[in-house]
Amino acid sequence: MQPNEITEFAGTRSRLGGLRVRLTVSYVLFFALVLIVVGLLFRRSLQFNLHQQSVAVLNEEWGAIRGYLRFNADGTHHWSYHADDPEEAYVVERLRRVFLLTDLEGNVLEMSNGYRLLDGPRMSEIREADSVRDAILRTKRHGDRSFLIRQGTFRDQGRTYFLALGLSMLDSERALASFTGTYFLMVPVLLIGVAGLGWLAAGRALRPLNELVTATQRISGPNLTVRLALTGHGDELDTLISRFNEMLERLERSFVQMRQFTINASHELRTPITAIRGQLEVALFTARSPEEYQEAISTALHDVERMGQIVKSLLLLSQVESGQVALEKGTVDLAPIVEAVANHFHLAAEEKGITLTHVVTPNTLARVDRAQCERMVSNLVSNAVKFTPSGGEVRVTLTRDTGHVYLTVSDTGQGIPAEHLPHIFDRFYRVVHSEREPERGLGLGLSFVDWIVKAHDGTIEVKSEEGRGATFLVTLPSGSPTVPFAVFQPAAPACESDAPQVAPPDLS
Ligand code: ADP
Secondary structure, eight states: OOHHHHHHHHHHHHHHHHHHHHHHHHHHHHHHHHHHHHHHHHHHHHHHHHHHHHHHHHHHHHHHHHHHEEEOTTSOEEEOSOTTOHHHHHHHHHHTSSEEEEETTOOEEEEOHHHHHHTOOOHHHHHHHHHOSSOEEEEEEETTEEEEEEEEEEEETTEEEEEEEEEEOHHHHHHHHHHHHHHHHHHHHHHHHHHHHHHHHHHHHHHHHHHHHHHHHTOBTTBOOOOOOOOSSOSHHHHHHHHHHHHHHHHHHHHHHHHHHHHHHHHHHHHHHHHHHHHHHHHHHTOOSHHHHHHHHHHHHHHHHHHHHHHHHHHHHHHHHTTOOOOOEEEEEHHHHHHHHHHHHHHHHHHHTOEEEEEEOSSOEEEEEHHHHHHHHHHHHHHHHHTOOTTOEEEEEEEEOSSEEEEEEEEOSSOOOGGGGGGTTSTTOOOOOOTTOSOOOOSOHHHHHHHHHHHTTOEEEEEEOTTSOEEEEEEEEBSOTTSOHHHHGGGSHHHHHHSOOOOOOOOO
């Protein structure tokens, strides 16, 4: 493992560790928020209930006071209860603890010490109580103690009186403080528990991811066969692993292709280099006459040309791959192009003992890039000649109908085995027919053909059986569709009869 790989691995580990901490902190923060909100809601509800309870007690005591308090006609009052009943005496005593009784002018009829400490009588409060129908509730404080006061007026013996009755809130406040203290003391303890659980849960959730990280460390250029096992949960992680495996598959295919290409390219270049070297050595050590030198140089030149072709193919491939090849499309008659290519290969075919025939329909117009079309036809015919043994036949036809032009190149050669047919248009794909193949290629010719056909919105089909030849059919949209073909046809009536229009070739 390279040092930078180690650093990267450690970095990934610590990143996942950081993720675990972040997840745990998120859990803790979330629970802290929930606990605080729930605590505050409970406290609020408790406070409300305690207040309601105090109000109910005050209302009850108000009623009880009205039962014990008696007024005389002269406006004086007295408490009516059985003084010898300790329970009753205690109740009246309790009722009078925080107590104020006045007339409407504010003259105090009775005031407990408790009430005096709080506030004493206030005319504003008496007037306010007299002006409303319902009792008024106020909170008054003395030191750190607070009291709930119920104030109101009532009529007795033709006079109106003001009565204020107080209740200490100490018990309620203590209950509230005790709840708040206990609850918020528990929160940190609960949060420590949540942090522990969160840490474990985050570790469990991140375990497959950690395994993924470990597995990716095993992947390298020469070892792309590694595949990661799915967790089986069908979740996002499984999707990630599937995509990752697919990516590995694509990478592996590219690596195999590149490796194959390097082998092919070096082999292709090595063969002519070895030949040139041999020829030049022979010339240097054995040639005597100018003719012998000439022959050696011309054979070397032939091989140099072959090397030039290979380098050109590689250059074209890189240009195609980087999208640098711009097509110069124009309305072109394909007939002379096909004828020229067929004628070009005539000699080579003849030398191999192959019959090469061509039938072309004149004025077969298409909107194409002339140079690329020449390359396409040339690659197909070259392959047909290359893969057809002596005594075989190669036939090239060019036909058209109103919307399309059809180019077929068929041969009676060795054919292509069915299992290779889906791949022959792939880059660097070659079918190894036999170990002693006289002609080898880089496996680029058909991929260029495919690219050219597609760049012209056409299609290419192939039909072949091993040992029974191959037929390639290229279909391209015809050129100048707005101009009827009849306009062009009179220009070469004689040829037309030689090469009549035919129906589109059927490869099925
Ligand atoms: P190459 O440079 O090897 O010819 P191509 O891309 O042109 O590369 O062709 C790919 C493979 O398809 C060839 O290796 C050959 O095995 C097969 N092939 C192409 N044309 C023919 C044909 N007419 N007959 C038989 N096999 C063919």
